[in-house]
Structure formats: C-alpha cells, structure tokens
Amino acid sequence: MLLRVHDLSCARGGVPVLERLSFELSPGDVLVLRGPNGSGKTTLLRTIAGLQPPIAGRIEAEDGAVAYGAHADGLKATLSVAENLRFWAGVYGTGGIDAALAAFDLVQLQDRQAQNLSAGQKRRLGLARLLVTGRPVWALDEPTVSLDVASVGLFADAVRAHVAGGGAALIATHIDLGLESRVLDVSAHRAVAPVDALDEAFL
Amino acid sequence: MLLRVHDLSCARGGVPVLERLSFELSPGDVLVLRGPNGSGKTTLLRTIAGLQPPIAGRIEAEDGAVAYGAHADGLKATLSVAENLRFWAGVYGTGGIDAALAAFDLVQLQDRQAQNLSAGQKRRLGLARLLVTGRPVWALDEPTVSLDVASVGLFADAVRAHVAGGGAALIATHIDLGLESRVLDVSAHRAVAPVDALDEAFL
Amino acid sequence: MPELGKYAVWVLSAYGVSLALIVAIVLQTVLRARRVRERLDKAEARRGNG
Amino acid sequence: MKRMSLWEYANPKKFMATTNVVLPWISVLAAICLVVGLVWGFFFTPDDFRQGSTVKIIYLHVPSALMAINAWLMMLVASLIWLVRRHHVSALAARAAAPVGITFTLIALFTGAVWGQPMWGTWWAWDPRLTSFLILFLFYLGYVALWEAVENPDTAADLTSVLCIVGSVFALLSRYAVNFWNQGLHQGATLSMDKEENIADIFWYPLLVAIAGFVLLFVALVLMRTRTEIRARRLHALQMRERMG
Amino acid sequence: MIRLFSRDLTLAVRAGGGFGLGLAFFLIVTVLVPFGVGADTAQLGRIAPGILWVGALLACLLSLDRIFQLDFEDGSLDLLATAPVPLEGVVMMKALAHWVTTGLPLTLAAPVLGLLLNLAPAGYGWLVLSLALGTPALSMIGAFGAALTVGLKRGGLLLSLLVLPLYVPTLIFGAEAVSRGASGQAATTPLILMAAITLGTLALLPFAAAAALRINLR
Amino acid sequence: MIRLFSRDLTLAVRAGGGFGLGLAFFLIVTVLVPFGVGADTAQLGRIAPGILWVGALLACLLSLDRIFQLDFEDGSLDLLATAPVPLEGVVMMKALAHWVTTGLPLTLAAPVLGLLLNLAPAGYGWLVLSLALGTPALSMIGAFGAALTVGLKRGGLLLSLLVLPLYVPTLIFGAEAVSRGASGQAATTPLILMAAITLGTLALLPFAAAAALRINLR
Numbered sequence A, B: 001m002l003l004r005v006h007d008l009s010c011a012r013g014g015v016p017v018l019e020r021l022s023f024e025l026s027p028g029d030v031l032v033l034r035g036p037n038g039s040g041k042t043t044l045l046r047t048i049a050g051l052q053p054p055i056a057g058r059i060e061a062e063d064g065a066v067a068y069g070a071h072a073d074g075l076k077a078t079l080s081v082a083e084n085l086r087f088w089a090g091v092y093g094t095g096g097i098d099a100a101l102a103a104f105d106l107v108q109l110q111d112r113q114a115q116n117l118s119a120g121q122k123r124r125l126g127l128a129r130l131l132v133t134g135r136p137v138w139a140l141d142e143p144t145v146s147l148d149v150a151s152v153g154l155f156a157d158a159v160r161a162h163v164a165g166g167g168a169a170l171i172a173t174h175i176d177l178g179l180e181s182r183v184l185d186v187s188a189h190r191a192v193a194p195v196d197a198l199d200e201a202f203l
Numbered sequence C: 001m002p003e004l005g006k007y008a009v010w011v012l013s014a015y016g017v018s019l020a021l022i023v024a025i026v027l028q029t030v031l032r033a034r035r036v037r038e039r040l041d042k043a044e045a046r047r048g049n050g
Numbered sequence D: 001m002k003r004m005s006l007w008e009y010a011n012p013k014k015f016m017a018t019t020n021v022v023l024p025w026i027s028v029l030a031a032i033c034l035v036v037g038l039v040w041g042f043f044f045t046p047d048d049f050r051q052g053s054t055v056k057i058i059y060l061h062v063p064s065a066l067m068a069i070n071a072w073l074m075m076l077v078a079s080l081i082w083l084v085r086r087h088h089v090s091a092l093a094a095r096a097a098a099p100v101g102i103t104f105t106l107i108a109l110f111t112g113a114v115w116g117q118p119m120w121g122t123w124w125a126w127d128p129r130l131t132s133f134l135i136l137f138l139f140y141l142g143y144v145a146l147w148e149a150v151e152n153p154d155t156a157a158d159l160t161s162v163l164c165i166v167g168s169v170f171a172l173l174s175r176y177a178v179n180f181w182n183q184g185l186h187q188g189a190t191l192s193m194d195k196e197e198n199i200a201d202i203f204w205y206p207l208l209v210a211i212a213g214f215v216l217l218f219v220a221l222v223l224m225r226t227r228t229e230i231r232a233r234r235l236h237a238l239q240m241r242e243r244m245g
Numbered sequence E, F: 001m002i003r004l005f006s007r008d009l010t011l012a013v014r015a016g017g018g019f020g021l022g023l024a025f026f027l028i029v030t031v032l033v034p035f036g037v038g039a040d041t042a043q044l045g046r047i048a049p050g051i052l053w054v055g056a057l058l059a060c061l062l063s064l065d066r067i068f069q070l071d072f073e074d075g076s077l078d079l080l081a082t083a084p085v086p087l088e089g090v091v092m093m094k095a096l097a098h099w100v101t102t103g104l105p106l107t108l109a110a111p112v113l114g115l116l117l118n119l120a121p122a123g124y125g126w127l128v129l130s131l132a133l134g135t136p137a138l139s140m141i142g143a144f145g146a147a148l149t150v151g152l153k154r155g156g157l158l159l160s161l162l163v164l165p166l167y168v169p170t171l172i173f174g175a176e177a178v179s180r181g182a183s184g185q186a187a188t189t190p191l192i193l194m195a196a197i198t199l200g201t202l203a204l205l206p207f208a209a210a211a212a213l214r215i216n217l218r
C-alpha cells in the first residue's frame, strides 16, 4: 500500500470543501479524480501533498512518498530547460535528467530558456520534473492542460511506465487520458454542513 | 468581411515561426486553429491582436475589431468577480455585466474575490470578459483550459450566440469544442527559411 | 623623469589610474573581439558542413 | 555613376569591409597621438606658477571629460538613426560606445578628483558641472545594464534608445551648466578657439595632440567594438537558424 | 480611463493598505537616520530637509515596480494595450494613481516627521509646498522607468538605477527650497525650477513611457 | 541544498546582473544624500558613518521581497516544500544567496563610497569590518520578513515595515563602530555586540522563517 486516505475532510480558505473521502493506492494503481470546477480536486491534492492540514481524517503514506504537480509549473524563466530539470534532480538527489528529457521530447529544447517555450512546451517540462523526483506516488493537478494530442500520449506513456514500475498516480483531470484507471468523483463528497472543528468556537 | 489575413508571416523572439498564412473571417465564421505545441498559434493570435508587428503580409481589420483572450486571464486577485468584470466593461465603454455573468454561470460567485476561485472558475471569469468587450472578432488562445465539460458547453454556447449575432471567432485549441467550424492547421505553414526582413543584414 | 615636487603623488596616481583604465578597456575590447570571432567562425563552419 | 550614399555604411557587410581597411590606420594614429601628447605633456612641459606640477593632469582630464560627453552625444545620434531609419549598425554602434564612454567618464572623474584635492582642497564638490557629470555616469551604468537585461536585441535597442534620449539632457548640462549658472568651483570654458589667451601655447599644443589622441582612440575602440557586436549579432542569427532546424 | 484610475486605487487599498505602507516607510527612514547619525539636535535640524526629501524619494521608489509589473504578469497589460484606450492615457492614470497612494500622503504627513527631525519652524510650509510640487514628477518619472523595465524579471533594482539619476534634480531643488525656507531666505527660485521640471516631465514622459511599453509588449 | 544556492546565484546573475545592481543602488543612495544635505564637507564627514550604514541597509531591503516571492508566484515554493530538503535549509540557502549578491559586494565597495562622503581615514577599516559582520544579519532577518509576507500581494512595503525595526540594533551598533573608529576611539564593544546579534539571528531565525513559510503555503 503506497497511500491510504481514510475518512478525510479538507477545507480551502477556511471553508470546508470535501468530506469523508476514503481511498487507497497500491503499486500499479491510477486513480482519476473527477468533478466539476470548484469541487475541490486541487484542495484534496494539496492536502495529500502535505501543504495543508486536513480538518478531519487520516492520510497514511510514507514520508516523502508523494510528488506533487500543481497548476503552476515552478519553472524559472531565465534558466534553460536542462538547468531547470537538473536543479530538481539535485534537490531530490536523483541522478541524470536524460531519461526525463527523452520521455517528454525535450532533448531538442534542452538549451532553450524556459521563458522562450510555448505553453505546451512549458507544461512538458513541468511534467518531466516528476520523473526526476524518483517518488512513488504522483499527485497531479490537471497535468495535460495546454498539451496537444501527441503530448498527452507521451504523458500517458510516462504514467503507464511509472505504475508498471511499482508506482501509483492520482490525477485530477477533465479530459480522457486514455489510461486504464479507477475513477473517483469528488462531487459525491461535497461538504454539506460546516465541519465543527473549524469554527466550532464561534458557532 | 471582419478580418482578412493576407500572406502573413510572423516571428516570436526573433525567430520566424509561421509564413504565408491567408484566411478570412466573415460574420458568422468560426475558425479553429490547430497545430502541435510550439507550432505558433499563440504567435499568430498576438500578431492579429496587434501586440506584435508581422514580419511580412497584411492584416486587414477595422480598428478595434479584435478582442484578444490570452493564455493568462488578466484577473486582479483582490477584486471580486463583479469588480473585475465591471472594470473591463468600463474600459470598453459597454454597459452592464449581468449578461456576461449569467452566460458563464458566475452569478453565484460574483462577490467572491478572484484569488479565491478555483482554476476553472477563474477561466470562466476570463472568458466572461469577452462578452463585455462588445467587439466583433474574438481571438482566443486555448480558452477551455481547466474547464470541466459543462463549462466547455457554456463556452460553446457563448461562441454560437456571438457568431449568430454577426461576430466571428478565431480559436486556438487542442480539444474538440463541439462547434461547427472551419479548421486551419498552422503546422502546414511552418516557416522554413529565416524570413529575410529580420536578420537579413546579418546573414 | 621630470621633477614633480610636492604634488608627485597626485600627478603620478592620475596618470597611473588613467593608463590602467585605458589599457583595461583596450584589452577587454580586443579579447571580446577575439572570442566572438572564434565562436562565429565555429558557427559558420557548422553551417558550411550541415 | 550615382554618388554613394552615406547610408550604405549602415549595411553590415559594407561596414565590415570598410572598417577592415581603415581600422588599422586609425589605431596606429591613435596610439601615436596618445603617446606623443601624453609624453610631451608629462615630460616636456614646465610647471604652472600657481598649480605646480598638477597642471600635467590637464592632458588627461580635459580630453577624457570632453570625450565622455561626446561619446554620449554620439550615442544619441546613433540612437536617433536607429529609431528613425532602423539601421542595425547604428544601434550596435551606440551599444559599442557605452563602455568606452564609461571608461572616459571614470578617467575624468578620477583625474578631476585627484586634481581637485590640491587645487580646491577637496576631492569632490557638488557644483552643477560635476553633479550633472556624475549623473551622466549613472546614466551610462543604467544604459549598459538595460542593454544587458533585455534579451531580444531589437527590443533592447529600442529601449536603450529611449533612455539615451532622456539622458542627453545631462550630457548637455555637464557641458553647458557653467554657462547657465556660474556658481561652481569648476573651470569655465578655457578651450574655445577665440579665448586662446586663457592658456599658454606651451600647454595648449600638447593638449591638442592629447585630445586628438583621445578622439582617435575613441573612434578606433568604437569601430572595433561595433565590428564585434555585428559578429555577435550574426552569431545570434545563425544560432536562431540552427534552432529552427 | 477614470475606471483605470479607480481600479488602481482600489487595488492599492485592498492589497495590504496602499496608503498606510508608503507612509510607514517614509516614517521609518526618517526615524532610522537619527539612529545612524546620532542625536545631536542642531546637526539633525541642519540635515533635516535633505533627509526628509531623500526619505520621500525612497518611499516613492519602493512602490514603483508595481506600477506595471503586476499588470504585465497577469496579462492585463496585454489586454489593456488592445483595449480602446490610448496607452499614453493608461500611463498617465497609473502615474496619477501612484501619486495619490504615495506622493500625496507623504506630502500631508511630512510636517509631523519634520518635528521628529527637528526642522526649523519656518521650513514647514516650504516642505509641504515643495513636496506637493515635486512628488508628481517623481511618480511620472517612475512610471517611465517602470515602463522601460516591465517584463524584465528582477527589474526592480534596474528600475532604481534608471530612475534615480532622473530624480536628482527634483531632489536638489526640493531640499534646497526647504533648507532656504527653514533658514528664512527666499525659496521661490528653486520652487519655480522644480515646478518647471514637473510640468516638463508631465508633458513629455507619458509619450516616452507609452513607447517603451509598446516595445516591451511586442 | 548547494544546488539551491547555486541556482539562486545563477538566477540573480542572469536576471539583469544581480551583483551590479544591488551595488549600484547603494552607490546611488550614498550619492543622493549630499545632494539633499548640501556639500559642507565637514558636516558630510560627520554624518558619513550613519549614512553609509543606512544606505547599505536600504540596498539590502530593496531586494528582500524577491527572496521568496518569485518562487512563490511560479509555484516553485510549493514544490520545494514537498521536496526532501528541510525548509530551514532552504531558508538558510536563500539568505546566503541574498548575502552573496548584496551584502558581500556592498562590503567590498563601501570604502570607495566613504571617499565620496568624506569619511575620516581612520574609519575605513572599521566600515568594512562592521559591514562584513553585520550584513549577514540583515540578510537573515530579511529572509524571515520575506517568509512572513510571502504571498501577500504588495507585500514589499509591509515587509519593510516588519523588517526595519529588527534592523535597528544592527544599524546602531554598526554606525557607532564606524564613527568611533573614524574619530580614533576604540570600536570593539559595538562590534562585539553586533557579532552577537548576527550569531543569534543565524541560529534562531531560520526556524522562525521556515515556520512562517509553512503557514503561508497552507
């Protein structure tokens, strides 16, 4: 078991958004999060990544198991593609970046500054970062935004290779990725009443 | 004829990207731009919006005919939804914002600060701006990024209403919008040789 | 060497620093010219081959 | 045959060809004038009865201050040509001149300060000419920094041209401020042709040679740097083309 | 146009108290100097005009890069450039909004800080007057510098470098006016010169700034 | 970790000449003061230590908001917070990079500016020594302030407001050391106090800053 989420509730900006979510990810699993805009997918992923505390429930995962990919890519405009990637490889203490560059078709672009990439090329670079984290659980927030069909295919391949190697992925998306996956629709877990733990003192 | 592009070549960051593009938009037209990442869709739209000069060819459109919608939405995080929209309505000298709010299902959210919206909600607000420009030609760069299926439907409805009212739209996108439209694949127009006007002196 | 009197330090340092600055800018100019020229020649060669 | 227009030299190839021929001559001439002027001034002129040997600083201070201001004015002209006629060479020439101008400004500042200490009893005074000259120095720094900071060469040329126009106010002030308000410590015009009596011939001739040396040095350096900038642009263009595949 | 102005004001107020902070910075700079220089009151009084003007200038300077940078980053500037308003007008409005949020409050608060620095009583009127005449030029020059550096990451310091030389004349005349006023001399000449600078910048720089913006958006 | 440091340095250098600009700002501030205060050399010499220290402090201050803000905006900070490096280490590295790009060049250039302000010859050594000991504290305190205000739009001025009070002790001891040194007195006591402050901040503030970051990212 790589990640176990038990009876989780989470809030955004002080407002409870999702409640009573439970699911598990084993090696090889892909779980797609669905839900209309504003239903709380980003909130859930941030909570799982450890950026915000849950308001109730438990998240069980090994320390440093989750690699988070957010709406924003965290690219440095003045660094080249290779430099951006090498930085993250250094931070995560993993080795080379060549495999990551190749997987997202960035070899040609590797000396280009990130600011001179098109929207989709930037996104590919952002995704390549996942490969250099070396972490088993990918928690991705709309990874395929701005990608063309071919690049979505590259991404799907990367995910397939990752889970085949014993990893798992949790992906929030609105489109069809062409992956075999379970689906979790978060709109079924919309928080109804304000959870007491939050403002209980004032209610 | 709302927009006529004649034998246009354009460059990005000093590198020619597209060449010899010609097309026309009449009232009622929707033209979808396709092409893989980095093929030059954004460059073309910026040129048509007048943000950068073409390196060759002509763009014929009435002054102030084109409303541009970029990758970024230009929202002010600390203003509310209604305030953001009202500002643009003021700049373009058009009237109320209620129709625009209604068209993108933002009435509920109108007093929310833009920074507290989810990614898709922000995008809807960005699109609602188009309705308050009152301009006939919409030049949109991947308008449906982050939108869920229902919101993509809202967007398609808005475009349909716009062209039915005598407008036209030029939309760069990677997904299927469910609109009747002509398609222009820009990858057929990739610039091959550096267009001389640019650095001719140095080559 | 001319007799500079009590102002020797001033005059000499003025000449010293000025000449140093002139030499510095000339050197920088020449070195950069050489470097750019080499890189350009390499690029031309690549272009010729390719 | 049609008379060749001056603008022909705005074509990089033509420029490279011409300068390739004249540059060695100018460089040699510059070296000769500089050496003759400075050696003459330093070794073979008498001391001034009031200033003592410090008068020898004049052969460095006046030419460099003169050229520091002229360099900016040359950049102004080049920038205007670029803005109006879009000749790349003139934009690059302006860029090439800035570091040379900075060097001359530094020389003028340093020699002025070193001269001021014995003459005025202070390194520095906040009089109008010195002040606007210092501001000019800051403008030089800003100009170079702006060139460095912008990546697209044409954008950088445009932006720096705008800056250069604005900065010219101070270049002119540091030359003419003495005429506007006469409160500074600093010398007024001593070099205008009709006021030759202000300065004895014996100082005047070596000074003229030194000025000629600085002018020629400036021209030689700017030509050489412009050639380098043209090559760099060409390199850039080639790399762009490689990038396009 | 007026929309733009009022939006910028709203943003300044919402985003962490625009007015208050510019002012607070001014206050802190003026307070720091006695710490650094020592508390000899006569000497403080003598350097007060200069320090007050330098403080005002730095307070203006600090908020300059926000004039266009935020709008550039979130894409509003692209949209404004394609909107039916002249870019010169946009520049004017942004400079005006900057002045209202920094220059104006500084002017109003300056007398209080004059007290802290032991400014001579005769100087207060001149202080307020000179700030009122001079700070608009600071905002306009700042808008020009911001337009030149918009879109350059870390343009902030480059901006200071470009703008400060242009601030110097205003500073000189401003401080001169105050110190003359404080010592009881006539201070009209520097004030008139300063007003001339302000008018000149307001007349010319919007065009230069709009040109720079167009170049940077390209 | 060292990666982070070298990345920050590269970014500072790439983005418009990191080093040069911090320095240029210091230069300009020190140059402005005589414009404002007037050119009486004896008086300038007396206030020189204070002005130099205030100038150094402001030059540090100006680049503070970039310590975390850029990383926050482009999402890198979220990613760094989930990466296998302690956030305390991130803070230390960022403060170190800030010091190397501002404090260090300031220290090296200070003697030249002392000349402009007519500092007494005996003061130069103390000036350099006090800056070398004091500027690390400025960077560390600044990193703490930046961590507190990251994510607040227009946090820049709020940041100054929070940080300046913490800068005051360093400023006082620094200026004191230089002016004592310049007038030939023993300046070791203020220097030792300042060194103590620097050590204290370096030991404690990384933890506070990391905690503030965690809260702001939530």
Ligand code: HEM
Pocket: D058, D061, D062, D065, D066, D067, D069, D108, D109, D110, D111, D112, D113, D114, D115, D116, D117, D119, D120, D123, D124, D129, D130, D133, D174, D175, D186, D187, D188, D189, D190, D191, D192
């Ligand atoms: C830091 C101090 C000084 C600075 C920044 C400075 C700067 C200048 C400048 C900008 C010029 C004008 C060049 C032109 O208009 O083309 C100039 C000219 C001149 N300077 Fe200085 N100067 C300084 C100190 C001195 C001192 C101490 C002396 C002599 C006692 C001196 C003697 C002259 C003379 C004789 C000229 C030529 C006058 C003319 O043609 O207008 N300077 N200097």
Ligand SMILES: Nc1ncnc2c1ncn2[C@@H]1O[C@H](COP(=O)(O)OP(=O)(O)OP(=O)(O)O)[C@@H](O)[C@H]1O
Pocket: A012, A013, A014, A017, A035, A036, A037, A038, A039, A040, A041, A042, A043, A044, B115, B116, B117, B118, B119, B120, B121, B146
């Ligand atoms: N910073 C914030 N402060 C307060 N509320 C927020 C904030 N960000 C989002 N919200 C609100 O919290 C709810 C959940 O937002 P979240 O971003 O998790 O949705 P999402 O499922 O990711 O949507 P999308 O598909 O549009 O990205 C929404 O109602 C949204 O309006």
Ligand SMILES: Nc1ncnc2c1ncn2[C@@H]1O[C@H](COP(=O)(O)OP(=O)(O)OP(=O)(O)O)[C@@H](O)[C@H]1O
Pocket: A115, A116, A117, A118, A119, A120, A121, A146, B012, B013, B014, B015, B017, B035, B036, B037, B038, B039, B040, B041, B042, B043, B044
């Ligand atoms: N600021 C820039 N400077 C230099 N080159 C750039 C810049 N932005 C994009 N490019 C390059 O110009 C080309 C065209 O980019 P453009 O953004 O127009 O592509 P696009 O079709 O919009 O791609 P996407 O679908 O990924 O958004 C690409 O090769 C890209 O790498």
Ligand SMILES: [Mg+2]
Pocket: A041, A042, A043, A141, B118, B119, B120
């Ligand atoms: Mg989301």
Ligand SMILES: [Mg+2]
Pocket: A118, A119, A120, B041, B042, B043, B141
């Ligand atoms: Mg694009």
